[in-house]
Amino acid sequence: MNLDFDDEAIAFIAEVRTFVRANLAPETKARVLLGHLPDREERTVWQRALVARGWGAPAWPVEHGGPGWSVVQRYLFDEVLSEEGAPSAPVFGMSMLAPVLMRYGTPEQVAVLLPRILNIDDWWCQGFSEPNAGSDLAAVRTRARLDGDEWVINGQKIWTTLAHQADRIFCLVRTEDAPKKQEGLSILLISMDAPGITVKPIITIDGAHEVNEVFFDEVRISAGDIVGEAGKGWDYAKYLLGHERTGIARVGQSKREIGRLKELAAATVRGGRALREDPVFANRIASLEVELRALELTTLRMVSALHAGAPPGPEANILKIRGSELQQDVAEAIMDAWGGAAFGPTEDAGGLEASPAVAAAMTYFNLRKVSIYGGSNEIQRNILARSLLGL
Ligand SMILES: Cc1cc2nc3c(=O)[nH]c(=O)nc-3n(C[C@H](O)[C@H](O)[C@H](O)COP(=O)(O)OP(=O)(O)OC[C@H]3O[C@@H](n4cnc5c(N)ncnc54)[C@H](O)[C@@H]3O)c2cc1C
Known part of the structure; x- marks a missing residue:
């Protein structure tokens, strides 16, 4: 194992740093350095600058718009961006949902949703946790039933980061009763403007509005807005949660x-x-x-x-x-x-x-x-x- 960076890596670090210093808006950097979350507009401007440079999705395969970097380059890229005060990537779409769609999504989902995630045309949030289903995630009780060619969803999510800014939410829901609680779960893709969705803010101890409760009351979506097969949601959720690892230590x-x-x-x-x-x-x-x-x-x-x-x-x-x-x-x-x-x-x-x-x-x-x-x-x-x- 060699932990020293070679000349190529050192040149890569310099290239990324030069790009960030030339392209990151000073106000955005100042806000990140003060510890504030940049707003959606700032993140979008920054993300689109990265996309224009071909660096919008460091971990994605080349065929989906990734730069084809090694795991070392991806690590270095993340670190330089953090050091320089750049906004972090929109993690829910980019690092969680996208890899799952690449592996389990339909060709149409891949063709339509991935470019929209990359460009932040869609801002996704993650609807997994519920009251009484956090560490014990498989205990989720939000339910969806099929009614003709629609899923009908009822229940509640909690701690949903940036749900108040999101266009869409991917939700872990129960679609069947099963002997094991990890079975009978599915991941549904839901528009936040669907009738029957209510978002209520949770103000955290620092006074910020980052997280929310999301309520679903007879929310209807197309039967096709599901990841993979119904009932296999636990496998997809595990894949989703385990996917992005290198940036975890910050x-x-x-x-x-x-x-x-x-x-x-x-x-x-x-x-x-x-x-x-x-x-x-x-x-x-x-x-x-x-x-x-x-x-x-x-x-x-x-x-x-x-x-x-x-x-x-x-x-x-x-x-x-x-x-x-x-x-x-x-x-x-x-x-x-x-x-x-x-x-x-x-x-x-x-x-x-x-x-x-x-x-x-x-x-x-x-x-x-x-x-x-x-x-x-x-x-x-x-x-x-x-x-x-x-x-
Ligand atoms: C700021 C913030 C943002 C979040 N954003 C999102 C989001 O966008 N989407 C989303 O789905 N979720 C989100 N979450 C939810 C987060 O994933 C859960 O809070 C987390 O998984 C813990 O679940 P819980 O809150 O239900 O606590 P619980 O699971 O009830 O745990 C309470 C305490 O008991 C401990 N504990 C529980 N089980 C065990 C055990 N078996 N052994 C030892 N200790 C245990 C826990 O460590 C914790 O200290 C967010 C949470 C926070 C705080």
């Missing part, structure tokens, strides 16, 4: 944020000296950097193994745990570096106009989510206990 993002932490610690004077001269705080920064380096090396080991053709192993679960913990620890250190300013003056209402100090506190609270979504860290540990220790 190394680029943590690298960028530790850089910001160091700048802040250098510029902040506390007790008559720069915060970075405070041995306790300096030790904290050093520990975060050591953690980051370990995470990066583990990621590179996984990327190197995947590049050599090995199947994905338990590293992905380790990376999810350590990557999310590091993101949270760095955000906490940045908030602590701001000190009382992070609570803000009362006239600072937060939101998109928040001062950098208040934005740091919002990010700290917002990042509680990263150890929950995509399979909580406890669930990741369970998987590791089973796969590595045989427990």
